[in-house]
Each structure stands twice: as structure tokens, then as C-alpha cells.
Amino acid sequence: MLLIMRRLGCKEVADSVLDELKTKTEDFTKQGNRAPSLAVLLVGHDAASETYVRKKAEACARLGFLHFQYSFDEDCSESELLTLIDELNGRDDVDGILVQLPLPASISERRVIERISPEKDVDGFSPVNAGRLLIGEDCFVPCTPKGIMETLRYYGVETAGKKAVVIGRSNIVGKPMAAILMQRGIDATVTVCNTKTPDLREYTLQADIIIVATGHPGTIDETYVKDGAVVIDVGVNRIPDPSKKSGYHLSGDADYASFTNRNVSITPVPGGIGLMTVSMLMSNTFEAAMRRRG
Numbered sequence: 001m002l003l004i005m006r007r008l009g010c011k012e013v014a015d016s017v018l019d020e021l022k023t024k025t026e027d028f029t030k031q032g033n034r035a036p037s038l039a040v041l042l043v044g045h046d047a048a049s050e051t052y053v054r055k056k057a058e059a060c061a062r063l064g065f066l067h068f069q070y071s072f073d074e075d076c077s078e079s080e081l082l083t084l085i086d087e088l089n090g091r092d093d094v095d096g097i098l099v100q101l102p103l104p105a106s107i108s109e110r111r112v113i114e115r116i117s118p119e120k121d122v123d124g125f126s127p128v129n130a131g132r133l134l135i136g137e138d139c140f141v142p143c144t145p146k147g148i149m150e151t152l153r154y155y156g157v158e159t160a161g162k163k164a165v166v167i168g169r170s171n172i173v174g175k176p177m178a179a180i181l182m183q184r185g186i187d188a189t190v191t192v193c194n195t196k197t198p199d200l201r202e203y204t205l206q207a208d209i210i211i212v213a214t215g216h217p218g219t220i221d222e223t224y225v226k227d228g229a230v231v232i233d234v235g236v237n238r239i240p241d242p243s244k245k246s247g248y249h250l251s252g253d254a255d256y257a258s259f260t261n262r263n264v265s266i267t268p269v270p271g272g273i274g275l276m277t278v279s280m281l282m283s284n285t286f287e288a289a290m291r292r293r294g
Contacts, residue, residue: 004261004263005259005260005261005262005263005264005265005266006264006265006266007265007266007267007268008151008155008230008232008265008266008267008268008272009267009268009271009272010147010151010267010271010272010273010274010275010276011271011275012154013150013151013154013155013275013276013279014147014275014276014278014279016154017150017276017279017280017282017283018059018062018063018279018282021063021279021282021283021286022062022063022064024286025063025064025065025286026064028286028289028290029064033289033293034066034093034289035064035065035066035289036063036065036066036095036096036285036286036288036289037065037066037067037068037093037094037095037096037285037289038056038060038065038066038067038068038094038095038096038097038098038122038281038285039068039069039070039088039094039096039097039098040053040056040057040067040068040069040070040098040099040100041070041072041081041084041085041097041098041099041100042069042070042071042072042100043071043072043073043074043076043081043099043100043103043104043107044072044073044074044076044103044104045073045074046102048238049100049101049102052100052278053069053100055278056098056278056281057069059278059279059281059282060282063282063286065282065285065286066093068088068094070084074104076104076107077106077107078106078107078108078111078112081099081107081112082111082112082115085097085099085112085115085116086115088120089115089116089117089120094120095120095122095285095288095289095292096120096121096122096281096284096285096288096289097116097117097120097121097122098122098123098281099112099113099116099123113125113126114126114127118140119288119291119292120288121140122140122281122284122285122287122288123140123142123143123281123284124139124140124141124142124143124146124176124284125142125171125172129141130171130175130176133176133179133180134179136183136184140284140287140288141176141180141280141284142172142173142176143276143277143278143280143281143284144172144173144177144213144234144273144276144277144280145173145176145177145180146180146276146280146283146284147273147276147277147279147280148177148211148232148234148273148276149180149186150276150279150280151232151267151273151276152209152230152232155265157209157230157265159181159186159187159188159209160186160187160188161187161188161189162188162189162208162209163188163189163191163206163207163208163209164181164188164189164190164191164207164208164209164210164211165190165191165192165193165203165204165206165207165209165210165211166178166181166190166191166192166193166211166213167193167194167195167197167200167204167210167211167212167213167214167219167220167253168194168211168212168213168214168215168234169192169194170213173211173213173234174192174194174213175192177211177213178190178192181209188209191203191207194214195214195216195219200220200224201223201224204220204224204225205224205225205226206226207225207226207229208228208229208230209229209230209232210224210225210229210230210231210232211232211234212231212232212233212234212235212252212253212254213234213235213253214235214253215235215237215253216235216237216253217235217237217239217251217252217253217255218251218253218254218255219235219253219254220253220254220255221254221255221258221259222255222258222259222262222264223258225259225262225264227262227263227264228263228264229264229265230264230265230266231254231259231264231265231266231267232266232267232273233252233253233254233256233266233267233268233269233272233273234252234253234273235251235252235253235254235269236250236252236269236270236274237250237251237252237253238250239251250269250270251269252267252268252269252272254266254269256268256269
């Protein structure tokens, strides 16, 4: 039997989402509505954060969204940031608010996230949206888990009755991912593991779908999965590499190369789930605009 790894590239998935959103946005504005709008707040000069913010601005331009960017130096006070969020919460020309994480240690991420109005929380991080997600109510779904579900749908991966293992328990990926997979209509049987789970293979070898989001390169390799499994790699790790102009290369949490001769479907890094996050942010922003128009 010839064993061939199936690469689940996400550029085509993200592009299909953005193309559909562009058409919806054109129809939306033709009906006399203002274009959807996103306010992005960036504190400090972290290179990765600046790259992510630039990609969000580019996506807004591609779709015809309005985009407001607010940049602060590293020594920005928490009160200054909260004051701006209060102002944006009250502005009728702002549909979505995103604060780029991580924030400096002097600023509480929890207080900042909780300050954003749930109706404008297009990241889906607020306690209100997290609670609504858990109990299956309408809400803004965090962008990475939402992107994972869109990728599974695009590639026709069945979830009903399947065993899914989520490796990672962050509020951004692991916990909301598990909550989504157990919802009616998705109907997976979900196990949540972490880097301290004894004998991780015991769980992953039974899984039909594995979502690995630990932030540790090489968390799993081909010895952790059964034939026919689907591996969604959320990790984006910068590995020092003097042969690269940037000085590093990107690696996921799964050892992608080890799966080459396995009957496994897997998302690559780069070119994988990271591409979905921005498109899902745009989707949430459009949804926010639709809700606010009523």
C-alpha cells in the first residue's frame, strides 16, 4: 500500500473566505451601509506583533473595510489604553476592536480584554463571549479555533462521532477549540491533553483528529498518530537558523517532515492555520457590522 501524506494547505481556504467576504461587503455597502470597520491597538515594537498588525491592515484594504490603527510606545500606561478602549466602545463608526497581544508586563491583559465591549470583541476573548461559546449560544468565536473549523469543513473532514484530541489548554486556542468540537452539530468526542499529560501517545493514537497547540516544536511526530488521522498544527515557532536572511525558520508543534511517508492529513507551518486567523478576524468584523446594523 502506497502511503502518501496529504498536505492541508490553508492559503486557498483563507482566500476563499476573503473572496466571499469581499462580495458580501460590496452587497452590504450597496444597501447604504457603512463598510465594516476594525480598530487595532498595538503597544510596543515587537517585530512579530507589527507583522501581524500589518497583515490585518492589508486584509481590511483588500475587503474595503475601514481600518483604524493606534500605536503606543512600550511605556504606555494601562489607564491610557483603557481610556482609548472606552472611547472606541462608544464610537458608532467602530464595529470591532482588537488589542494585539502580548502586552507589556506592566499592563494586565485580563483587564484590557474585559474592557472591550462584548459586541465589539471580534477576537472572541472576553468572558462574555467565552461563556456564550461554552454553552452553545451565538457569540464571536476566537479566530484560530474558528479557522480550524473552516479548514476542516473545506477539506471535508467529518467530525460527528470522531475522537478528537486537543493538545493545549490556552484561552485562545485549546479551551475554545474543545468547546466547539463538543457542540451539537459538530458532535466530536473530545479529550484535552497538555504537555504534562503522561503517555500522550496513549490518547493521540486513538484520535481521528489531533489539534496540537502547545507552543513547543516537535510536540508530536509520526509515532503519535494512527493511519488516516488528521493533524492540525497550530504552532508557529521561530527556530534560530543562520542560513536564513531573517536568522530563523518557522516550525510547527508537529514534526511535519516525519509524516512524509504516512497516510496522514496535516496542516503545514508556514502555510497553515496561521493564515486562517486573519481571515476569521475579518469574518468576525463583518459579523459585528451586520449585528450592529440590526
